[in-house]
Amino acid sequence: MLATTAAIPVVAAPQAATSDPASPAREQFEKNTHQMAQVKVPIATEPPLHFKA
Amino acid sequence: MATVSNDVFFASIAELTTRLRAKEFSSVELTRAFCDRLEHIGPRYNALALSLQEHAIRRAHAADEELKRGRYRALQGIPFGVKDLIAVKGHPTTWGAKPFAGQVFDADARVVEKLDKSGAILIGKLAMIELAGGGYKTAGASMTGPCLNPWDRARWAGGSSSGSAAATSAGLVTFALGTETNGSIVTPSAFCGVTGLRPTYGLVSRHGVMAASWTMDKVGPLCRSAEDCGLVLQAIAGGDPQDPGSAGKGFSYAPQFARKPQDLTVGYAPVDFEEWVDAAARPAFKTALEAVKSMGVRLKEIELPDFPYAAVAETISRGDRVSIFEDLIRSGKVDQLADKAQITWLKESLNLTACEYLKAQRIRSLIQDAFRSLFIDVDLILAPGRIDVAPRISDPIDAGSTRNPEPKSPGIHGRLVAAGNLAGLPSISLPCGFAGNLPVGISFVGRPWYENQVIGLGRMFQTQTDWHRRRPPVA
DSSP states (O other), X not given: OOOOOOOOOOOOOOOOOOXXXXXXXXXXXXXXXXXXXXXXXXXXXXXXXXOOO | OOOOOGGGGGOOHHHHHHHHHTTSSXXXXXXXXXXXXXXXXXXXXXXEEEEOHHHHHHHHHHHHHHXXXXXXXXXXXXXEEEETTBOOTTSBOOTTOGGGTTOBOSSOOHHHHHHHHTTOEEEEEEOOSGGGOSSOOSTTOSTTOOOEETTEEEEEOOSSSHHHHHHHHTTSSSEEEEEESSSTTHHHHHHHTOEEEEOOTTSBOOTTBOOSOTTTOEEEEEESSHHHHHHXXXXXXXXXXXXXXXXXXXXXXXXXXXXXXXGOEEEEOHHIIIIISOGGGHHHHHHHHHHHHHTTOEEEEOOOOOOOHHHHHHHHHHHHHHHHTHHXXXXXXXXXXXXXXXXXXXXXXXXXXXXXXXXXXXXXXXXXXXXXXHHHHOSEEEEESOSSOOOBTTSOTTOOOOOSSOOSSOOSHHHHHHHHHXXXXXXXXXXXXXXXXXXEEEEEEESTTOHHHHHHHXXXXXXXXXXXXXXXXXX
């Protein structure tokens, strides 16, 4: 009689949450947006962009 | 044939000029000595992108002919290097990045033309952070590998004008050109112990120079002294219709007409010097502050206007870079860059909205107004160039700026670089001592077009100190 190998359920090792390599950049950009949102910019303020016709 | 002694490698522009005119050695002899040194030692620091020895020797022969005829140009025979984002006709200009390794332009950048006309001799292109930065996190963010600090090869030279600072520090060139969008001249200058000048936005043409941010990029010199910065700036400044950011102004180096220190009020934050700077560097900064006081200036405690400078600078930088490098990013070639964080930063920047970008630019207008007001109360601002010494090559480049216990106020040091770049202000970085074997520096920031005052104060500081004359242990 062939020995049967009991099927031993393989328990997967707990995996670290999949880290998204883009997360640090996204979090930094969100922080920037939040910080800039705190600044009250008068409606008449124009961006300092130059165009010469 | 005259022998060129080793001391020429650390000589100032004025010293070399005097010795060349006295025919102590020829321009060819001097150029060959510098080229050999740059080729031999530059790679030890990953500082060299491309040697231009043949080109340089041809120029040096021409310089010798002129010297024989008694024709003296301002920088006749002075060997220099340029950051490898400055175009040199017919030679590779890689922008420090693998996707652009084979790039060749058919014309010199305006600053190269101007230095050529002034008689200076270009001997090499110098290593840099790929694409002059943007979200990079490691010293290895360069096609030529991490640029090593001549004071300690286990440390980084700083970026993004890494090779320009390292080569100047190690005596491989008499001066170098770098560029700054947000700290790329003043940071490596502080880490490598050289004198670096970031000019007012629009004073030096960027024609033929890689764009990183159209409204923030500046070209400036890294030198042995404030005096040399003035001489080089005079040669490269000037209006240029081919640079849309050009202000159309020139610059004459005239430190004799700068206001006397007794008539100047310099703003600073004592907490920067007493609590924020690295503990090992505090004695050096304390002595530097005493030297500034002894010059006779009035020191006045200030706070910077309250704005999220770093957030605004990064947002503008993202907006400009993602447009400039859109093809690189969308084609997937961006994945050839060396720094993973920089790749992600560029890709994610595609999601920046026009609203956010313009908000940042509009806040910038408020920042400019606030600095105009600040400069009614003070003539210049003084701060540590960096509060830490150069990081180890193996460390993340943005680690190490926390303090325990946290100082009582934020000071100005951490925001002045971004603020100064957003407002387009000139700044000079001056070596001011050591922490262990590593150099540290202070920075003066002035109002726009105040270069003579900024350089003049730097020059005076350097008559009282000799930190700018110290040499790293280069074999």
